Amino acid sequence: MLDExxxxxxxxxxxxxxxxRAALEHALEAEAEELPKLQLRMMLENxxxxxxxxxxxxxxxxxxxxxxxxxxxxxxxxxxxxxxxxATEEVPxxxxxxxxxxxxxxxxxxxxxxxxVHRLGHEEPRSITFMPKGAGSENCSAAALLSPSxxxxxxxxxxxxxxxxxxxxxxxxxxxxxxxxxxxxxxxLLSKLALLQPLGSANSEPELAELExxxxxxxxxxxxxxxxxxxxxxCLGVHLLAAHCHTASLPVxxxxxxxxxxxxxxxERAGRLEVVQP
Amino acid sequence: xxxELPLERREVGRLRAGDVLCLSGTLVTARDRAHARALELGxxxxxxxxxxxxxxxxxxxxxxxxxxxxxPTTSARMxxxxxxxxxxxxxxxxxxKGGFSEKARETLRDRCVYLAxxxxxxxxxxxxxxxxxxxxxxxxxxxxxxxxxxxxSFGPLVVAMDARGGSLYHR
Ligand code: SF4
Numbered sequence: 500m501l502d503e504x505x506x507x508x509x510x511x512x513x514x515x516x517x518x519x520r521a522a523l524e525h526a527l528e529a530e531a532e533e534l535p536k537l538q539l540r541m542m543l544e545n546x547x548x549x550x551x552x553x554x555x556x557x558x559x560x561x562x563x564x565x566x567x568x569x570x571x572x573x574x575x576x577x578x579x580x581x582x583x584x585x586a587t588e589e590v591p592x593x594x595x596x597x598x599x600x601x602x603x604x605x606x607x608x609x610x611x612x613x614x615x616v617h618r619l620g621h622e623e624p625r626s627i628t629f630m631p632k633g634a635g636s637e638n639c640s641a642a643a644l645l646s647p648s649x650x651x652x653x654x655x656x657x658x659x660x661x662x663x664x665x666x667x668x669x670x671x672x673x674x675x676x677x678x679x680x681x682x683x684x685x686x687x688l689l690s691k692l693a694l695l696q697p698l699g700s701a702n703s704e705p706e707l708a709e710l711e712x713x714x715x716x717x718x719x720x721x722x723x724x725x726x727x728x729x730x731x732x733x734c735l736g737v738h739l740l741a742a743h744c745h746t747a748s749l750p751v752x753x754x755x756x757x758x759x760x761x762x763x764x765x766x767e768r769a770g771r772l773e774v775v776q777p
Numbered sequence: 778x779x780x781e782l783p784l785e786r787r788e789v790g791r792l793r794a795g796d797v798l799c800l801s802g803t804l805v806t807a808r809d810r811a812h813a814r815a816l817e818l819g820x821x822x823x824x825x826x827x828x829x830x831x832x833x834x835x836x837x838x839x840x841x842x843x844x845x846x847x848x849p850t851t852s853a854r855m856x857x858x859x860x861x862x863x864x865x866x867x868x869x870x871x872x873x874k875g876g877f878s879e880k881a882r883e884t885l886r887d888r889c890v891y892l893a894x895x896x897x898x899x900x901x902x903x904x905x906x907x908x909x910x911x912x913x914x915x916x917x918x919x920x921x922x923x924x925x926x927x928x929x930s931f932g933p934l935v936v937a938m939d940a941r942g943g944s945l946y947h948r
Contacts (some may be wrong), residue, residue, distance in 0.1 A: 511802075514804070534793075534795070534935060534945070537797070537933060537935070538895050541895035541901065541933070542895060542897065543896065543902060544898075545848075545895070545897065545898035545899070545900050545901045548900040548904065549846075549899075549900035552900065554845050554900050554903070555834060555845065555846045555899060555926055556846070556897065556900050556902070557846065557897040557898075557899045557900075557933075558831070558832065558833055558834040558845075558846035558848050558899035558902075558903075559832070559897075559899075560834065591845060591847075592834070592836065592918060593832065593833075593834035593920060594918060594919050594920075595920065597918065602810070602920030603918075604919070604921075606900075606918075606919075627939055628815050631915045633897075635850065635874075635875075635896065637852045654873045666875065666876075666897050666946065667874065667875040667876060667893075667946060668853055668875040668895075669873075670874065672895035709840070717946055721861050725897055726874065726875075726895060727875060727876060727893075727894060727945070727946050728935065728937075728945055729945075729948070756894070757897055758897060759897040759940075771780060
């Protein structure tokens with residue numbers, strides 16, 4: 500199991516998922532200006548280079564975050580931490596994890612509540628998704644408790660403002676995960692789960708799909724563009740997940756993800772574990 | 778355009794926002810903590826004329842170090858230090874991503890140029906690193922240490938903020 504987990508981590512940090520690549524290629528085709536085009540070409544070239552040499556495509560191998568679906572034994576957290584330690588040596592990963600105040604680096608990418616492990620539902624097949632979260636983009640993520648009367652337009656306005664303020668910092672074109680409803684922490688978790696959706700897919704509820712579209716076009720009208728050099732490609736996709744919430748509140752969280760939208764999943768099928776990517 | 782580091786102020790003044798170039802020579806990585814320490818001490822163990830905002834992923838190899846992945850980090854975090862760096866260390870080249878705010882256009886004027894490398898392109902950047910010359914302040918952690926890198930044709934780098942007030946981020 501440990502070997503498979505290390506392989507899961509390696510795949511995620513080395514190989515840019517196909518959906519992201521396709522979205523970058525599409526953005527490159529749609530782009531008219533030279534400088535943003537150059538940035539998009541570099542991103543694609545970098546992804547190919549990382550895959551060929553089996554090295555992390557970005558040096559920021561991020562905060563390790565796992566999403567567990569289905570019934571996994573209670574000791575999984577320890578095994579995941581062990582896998583992160585081994586991957587840090589073997590892949591390798593950059594030791595990124597520090598104490599929040601002393602800032603001293605643990606050296607192995609683990610720490611108190613790190614790796615971050617989310618256990619979700621009981622669906623079959625069992626799976627473990629790994630999504631490393633880089634700081635450049637995460638530092639631009641935000642949440643707000645909007646007025647309950649805000650509605651779709653104000654939600655879109657809030658998200659667009661988050662992206663406008665972020666400028667070139669999160670390595671655009673970004674991918675946005677938006678969580679609407681629930682409580683503060685639930686909206687934040689939904690915003691991360693939204694990032695696990697395949698790029699280009701839409702929410703199954705028409706009203707929410709419409710809001711995803713509205714946010715996407717607003718954000719792409721900002722003109723930030725690839726690495727802040729203008730043009731049409733500020734955002735590759737918006738994914739939104741919603742929960743019911745209190746009649747007096749409207750929590751909204753947005754997880755800003757960079758173009759290096761890395762993720763991989765270990766799926767159990769007929770007792771065998773296999774790494775898959777969107 | 779191929780340029781050899783370090784750059785003198787005179788050479789920096791000739792660059793225009795939007796130019797694309799490659800660099801060869803010595804670049805020193807520095808992030809938040811290295812900036813803070815250098816300014817607190819008022820000195821550094823290595824010349825800081827050419828700074829790379831980067832926390833590289835490095836591994837031990839053949840008795841030395843090998844850079845595995847080394848794209849730029851977000852420069853905005855270092856903005857508060859940049860004026861003092863220019864004063865104290867005569868920095869003329871800063872490589873990073875995302876740029877500085879509007880205010881920094883004046884700070885850079887006549888002294889320093891800001892070059893952007895594609896964020897996240899760590900694998901490509903590492904291929905331009907010929908050798909790790911030395912490392913200082915490793916006790917700050919791998920990402921925060923001062924890595925002295927010899928680079929060859931590192932680029933394409935975009936002149937994103939020039940020394941004449943020009944900036945691609947503020948159009
Ligand atoms: S924001 Fe993403 S792509 Fe950019 S440096 Fe950080 S992890 Fe890498």
